[in-house]
Amino acid sequence: MITTDQLYHKFLECTGVSTDTRRITPDCLFVALKGANFDGNQFAGQALAAGARYAVVDDSAVAAQHPGQCLLVADGLTALQDLARHHRQTLTIPVVGLTGSNGKTTTKELIAAVLSKKYRTFATQGNLNNHIGVPLSVLSITEQYETAVIEMGANHQREIALLSSIAMPSHGMITNIGKAHLEGFGGLAGVRIGKGELYDFLAASDGTVFVNWQDATLREMAAERSFQRLVPYWGNGEFTLIQEAPTVIFEGRQAPGVRVQTNLPGAYNFANMAAAIAIGQYFGVSFADACHAIADYNPTNNRSQTVVRGTNTVLLDAYNANPSSMAAAIRQFAQMPAQRRAIIVGDMYELGDDSEAEHAALGKLIADCQFDLVILAGKDTKYALPYVPKAYYFPDKFSLHNWLMDNPMTDTHVLIKGSRGMSLESVVPFI
Template sequence: MPEKTAFLLSEFLKTNQVSTDTRKIKEGSIYFALKGENFNGNLFASEALSKGASFVVVDEDINADPQKTIKVQDALMALQQLASAYRKTLKAPIIAVTGSNGKTTTKELIFKVLSSKFKTFATQGNLNNHIGVPLTLLSIPQDTEKIVLELGANHLKEIELLAKISNPDYGLITNVGMDHLEGYGSFENVAIGHNELFIHILKFGKNVFYNKNDKQVTEMASRFALPISYPPEGLKIIENKFFIKLQTSSGKIINTKLPGAYNFDNVAVALTIGLYFGVKESDAIQAIEEYQSSNNRSQILKTAKNTLLLDAYNANPSSMELAIQNLSSMDAPNKVAILGDMFELGKYSDQEHLRMLQIASKENLKFIFACGIEFCKHRATFPQIYFYDSRDQLLSWLNHNELENCTVLLKGSRGMALEKLVEVL
C-alpha cells in the first residue's frame, strides 16, 4: 500500500468522513480536491480546512496549512486508492450489479431481500461511477453484513476499474442492451464492457449469478465452475395487469408493486440471491412485495385524470422497446406513449430513434407523442404520430389539450426530464 494511502486510511478510520464538496463538509472530514469540466476542487481546499476538514488532498500547489495538506499526483486516484484500501477492512461480502437495464431496481430489490435478515448496505441513488463507487465504499459501516454495489459505465475498461476498486465477491449482469453506444462504440463492446465484471470475479472473487434465459450472459458465466442461475425453477408470472403477480414452484404468490414482465428477472434474481444467503423464502417474498420503485423508475402514478407509467429516469433502445411492448400488452383503456429522445447513441442515433417509432406505430396505442430533436428528424415518415421539438413544446400542447381516462407511458433519457409533464397529466 502506498505510504500516503496508508496514512489517509489511518486518518479516515478515526472519523469515517470524506468530502468532495465544501458546501457539505463535516468536522474531521478528509477533503479530496476533485476536478471536472467546470470546477477545480483545489481552489476550495483552504475553505475546506476553515470549515473543519482534518486534511485536504490536492494535486496542485495551494496556499494552505502544509501540515494538513497532502499533495498527490491525482486527487481522484487518491480517493479511489483510499476506497480500495478501506474495502479490504470490510468483512461483508460485496455483490456487484451491472448491466444495460434494470441495475438500480435489481440492486434495490436485492437490498430489500437481504435486509430482512442481515445488516445490509447498498449504493445510494445513482452513485455508480468512478467517483460514486469510491464514495459509496467509504460510507459503508464496519459492522455491515452484506453489501450490494451498483456499477455503471459508458465505455470500455470502466467496469474493470470499478471492480478493481471494489473487489466484489459476487457479480451479476442484468442484461446486455444498446446503452451508451456513443461511448462503447458498438453493441459488441457493450457486452465486452459488462463482462469485465465477470472476468474480475473469476480471478479474484467467488461466484456469479446469471440469467439462464439470456444466452449472452449465460455464455459469460460458463467459465465459472458452478455459477448460480436464475430464475428459480418453476417461478412464473401468473398475472400481468398494472403490476406483475408471480407464483413460486411451491405455489406461493408474490404480489409485486412492479409493472411489466421485464421486471420478472429483477424479482427472480433478488429471490435467488436471498435464498442463496439463507433468507427464508417467506421473508424474501414479503420484502419483494413491500418494495415500491421511486425516482421516476417503473412508477405507476394515478392522477385525477389518468394512470401514468412513469419510467423517465433514463432510456436506451432496449429499455424503450420493452416499455412500449409492456404498455401495449396491458389490459388498460386508451393507451398513450410519450417518448423522449434517447441520448448517448452516437452514430446509431438515427436508426434507433426510427426503429422505436416503427415499433410504437405498430402497437395498439391511442396516441403516440414523440419529443426531441432526434425523434423529430423522422416527422415526415409518421403522419399519425404527434411530434414536438422539445418537452416544453409538448407541455404547452397538453396544457391546452387535456388527456383523460388514459394509461400514459412516459419514457425518455434523463436529459429530457419527462417527469415535468406529470403536472398536466
C-alpha cells in the same frame, strides 16, 4: 506527498468523505476533484471552513495555504480510488457487485431489500455507480454492515474492470446485455465485452456469479469463462409469472398457490425480482421473507414508478432510456389494459452514429402498438416521425409543457420514458 496508507489513517479520523462543498458534514474528508469546468482545489478552503477535518488536494499551492489540514496527493481522483480500494481490503463481508444495460438500480434496490430481511445491508445510494460514485460508496461501508450491494455503471470498455478493482465484489451478476451507450462501447459487441469485465473479475478472483439461465447471452458469456462457483437462477420452473400488467404477480414453486403482488410492471422487472430472490436464498434469506421484501418494494426514483394524476395513471420511467429498455417498456405498456393509452417519449442519448436508425426503429415499434396518443420530445425523436405521422412532436420541453396544459388528458394511462438528460419527469405536473 501523502501515501495511500497515511491517507487511510487520516480517513479513519473522519466521519465520511465528500467531493462536494455543498455536502460537507462535520469532520468529513473533502477530496478535491477536477472537471472540464471546475477545479475542486479552489474550494478546499471553503470545505475546511464548512467543517471538513481534512482536504485532499493535488495543488501544492493550495496545500501550502492550509498546512496540517490539506493533504497533498499526485491526483485527487486516483487518491480517492486508491483510498477506496485500500478500505475495501479491510472489509470481510460479502460484497455483491452488479452491472448491466438495463435494470441495474431496480435490481440493486430489490437485492438490498431482500438481504435486509436478515442482514444489515449497505447499498449504493442513488446513481453513485461510476468512477467517482463507486469509490464513495465503498468508503461508506462501515463496520455496522454485514453485506453490501454495489452498482456499477459504464459507458465504455475497461470501466467495469476499473470499478471491479475498487469494489472487489465477492459475488456478482449482470442484469442483461442491451443497446445502451452504443457510442462509447462501439456497438452491441462492445457492450458485451465491457459488461463482461465483471465476469472476468469474478472468474479471476474465484468469486460467485449469479446467472439468469433464461438469458441465452448471459449463459454464453458464463460458458466462456471458468467459474469456481456459478449459481443459475430462473431456469428450472422456480416461478410462475401470473400477470405482467399493470404490475407483476407471481408465485414460486416453494409456495404453490401463494401469489405475490408487487408494485413493478413487466416481465423485464420480474427478471430483476428473480435475481433478488435467488441471491437472498443463497445467503439464507427464506423464500417467504424474500417475497415479502419484493412485494413491499415501491419505486420512488422515476424508475417504473406509478403516479396517479386525477383520473390519469402515469407510469414514470424517465430515469434513463436506451433502445433495449425503451422497447421493453413500450411493448409492456401496449399490453396494459386501459381505456386510453398515451406515451410521451424522449430522446435516447449516447447512441452515436446509430441514433437515427434506433430512433427510426422506435417509430416503427410505436406504430405497431397503435397507442391512442403519441408525443415525441427532443432532438432525435424526429427520426421516428415518418412512422407515426399522427404523433405530436416537440423539439423542446417548454412547448411540450404548454401543449399538455392546453390539452388536458382524462381517464388515460400514460407512459413517460426518455434518457436522463431529457428529465421528462418535469411533464408530470402538467398531466
